[in-house]
Amino acid sequence: MATRNVLPSIFHRLKSTAAAPITAAPQLVSPPQLQNTPSTNNDQPIIINLENHKELFSSVSTPKLIKSSITLYMSSVEPMVDLGMWVMNSKMMETPILRDIILVGVEHSFFKHFCAGKDLKEAGETVGKLWDGAKIRAMLDYGLEHADGNESCDRNLEEFVRTIESTTSQPSSPVSFVVVKITAICPPNLLKRVSDLLRWEYKDKSLHLPWKLKTFQIFANSSPLYHTPTKPEPLTPQEEHDLESAYQRLSTICEKSLQANIPLLFDAEDTSIQPAIDYFTYSAAIKYRKDDGPLLYNTIQAYLADAKERLVIAKKSADEMGVSIGFKLVRGAYMSSEEKLASSLGVKSPIHGSIEGTHACYNQCASFMLQEIANGSGSVVLATHNLESGKMAATKASDIGIKRDNPNLQFAQLYGMAEALSFGLRNAGFRVSKYLPFGRVDQIIPYLLRRAEENRGLLSTSLLDRQLMRKEILGRLKSSSF
Numbered sequence: 001m002a003t004r005n006v007l008p009s010i011f012h013r014l015k016s017t018a019a020a021p022i023t024a025a026p027q028l029v030s031p032p033q034l035q036n037t038p039s040t041n042n043d044q045p046i047i048i049n050l051e052n053h054k055e056l057f058s059s060v061s062t063p064k065l066i067k068s069s070i071t072l073y074m075s076s077v078e079p080m081v082d083l084g085m086w087v088m089n090s091k092m093m094e095t096p097i098l099r100d101i102i103l104v105g106v107e108h109s110f111f112k113h114f115c116a117g118k119d120l121k122e123a124g125e126t127v128g129k130l131w132d133g134a135k136i137r138a139m140l141d142y143g144l145e146h147a148d149g150n151e152s153c154d155r156n157l158e159e160f161v162r163t164i165e166s167t168t169s170q171p172s173s174p175v176s177f178v179v180v181k182i183t184a185i186c187p188p189n190l191l192k193r194v195s196d197l198l199r200w201e202y203k204d205k206s207l208h209l210p211w212k213l214k215t216f217q218i219f220a221n222s223s224p225l226y227h228t229p230t231k232p233e234p235l236t237p238q239e240e241h242d243l244e245s246a247y248q249r250l251s252t253i254c255e256k257s258l259q260a261n262i263p264l265l266f267d268a269e270d271t272s273i274q275p276a277i278d279y280f281t282y283s284a285a286i287k288y289r290k291d292d293g294p295l296l297y298n299t300i301q302a303y304l305a306d307a308k309e310r311l312v313i314a315k316k317s318a319d320e321m322g323v324s325i326g327f328k329l330v331r332g333a334y335m336s337s338e339e340k341l342a343s344s345l346g347v348k349s350p351i352h353g354s355i356e357g358t359h360a361c362y363n364q365c366a367s368f369m370l371q372e373i374a375n376g377s378g379s380v381v382l383a384t385h386n387l388e389s390g391k392m393a394a395t396k397a398s399d400i401g402i403k404r405d406n407p408n409l410q411f412a413q414l415y416g417m418a419e420a421l422s423f424g425l426r427n428a429g430f431r432v433s434k435y436l437p438f439g440r441v442d443q444i445i446p447y448l449l450r451r452a453e454e455n456r457g458l459l460s461t462s463l464l465d466r467q468l469m470r471k472e473i474l475g476r477l478k479s480s481s482f
Contacts, residue, residue, distance in 0.1 A: 131174030186246035301332035326379035
């Protein structure tokens with residue numbers, strides 16, 4: 001019903017903008033330039049073409065383009081997004097009949113656009129279509145957020161193992177990474193306890209943590225330590241047992257990924273538990289290695305003020321130990337919660353004071369890792385929807401001699417978002433992946449809520465996709481190539 005009602009509006013907008021040039025998004029907070037303007041300097045060729053809609057969307061069918069255009073338009077309408085988020089967080093979801101109706105509606109709209117499927121089989125079909133049609137790889141993400149106990153962690157371990165094993169079903173797998181959430185194999189309350197102890201150890205070098213494994217340096221001088229104002233109690237015997245169980249789950253995942261020869265991406269969380277996630281990732285990277293590149297990639301969130309310093313410190317620690325580790329660079333997803341917590345404690349926020357600061361930090365981190373790759377020691381996944389960051393990284397990579405198909409340099413965007421950037425990078429010869437979450441619709445609701453909020457915040461990228469899609473759809477309709 002909702003789709004039928006919105007179709008006239010969509011096609012009215014298609015018609016009214018058919019001949020309109022692509023323009024910039026409303027000036028909210030220094031949005032990136034939308035167009036890839038031809039350079040007047042012959043030494044600076046255009047690396048990514050984001051203007052030719054026919055070339056960008058040549059691998060996408062017309063029905064899928066129309067569905068994508070409708071979904072992106074719906075998710076760009078502020079009242080619609082607010083209403084959807086209110087419904088998903090309301091008591092309506094506690095009424096079985098209403099819940100079922102709502103979930104069916106979500107499944108056939110936003111879920112199909114932003115997610116790979118309800119189970120591993122459906123996800124595999126999406127991966128195949130993405131590779132066969134667009135030659136874009138997939139990062140498979142079992143979409144559970146947090147575990148609530150050891151039994152839940154064990155069930156999630158089984159899902160991660162099945163996901164890894166599924167990548168070996170084809171001789172040359174189009175899956176570039178399997179995504180792992182430490183919060184799915186170790187309860188967040190234990191991660192908070194471990195993080196508190198790691199923070200206190202950084203402040204008090206005399207503290208001995210008997211359970212601690214060899215790892216890289218986790219903190220920088222600029223890292224936020226206010227989460228732990230007083231010395232925490234040591235882990236109880238039960239907590240130490242649970243921590244060992246969590247590490248054994250991680251060991252099983254790493255061993256399976258070695259057997260499958262598929263690298264793992266570890267997602268980041270908020271600063272209250274991120275130190276423990278870094279600890280898990282870095283200690284595992286020391287133990288589990290493969291010969292032709294990193295097995296493990298940790299995530300660095302550039303909206304944190306200590307991001308660049310922590311990245312450089314971790315990379316230096318890895319080099320000194322002779323350990324190959326990769327990094328995924330993102331801007332970050334916990335801005336509101338980080339600011340609220342810092343404000344409630346009366347301390348300085350751990351994030352940059354402006355969006356410009358975050359953009360600058362991201363580009364600095366990307367530049368550092370690109371130079372490391374050029375020097376023969378580094379691997380990075382540049383996960384970004386920001387057009388300027390994507391173009392700048394692609395240009396720098398070419399300028400310093402990194403081959404575009406270098407396996408140590410990969411770009412990534414979320415499935416269903418930043419399509420023009422993904423296709424533009426692919427057309428330029430770079431390795432591109434889409435982040436593909438899968439899982440039951442009700443299980444993946446938190447992910448969808450964040451995507452709705454993020455899509456609202458990424459007006460420039462979303463607007464570019466919608467405008468280019470409209471032009472391509474109208475062009476096909478006019479040429480009767482439906």
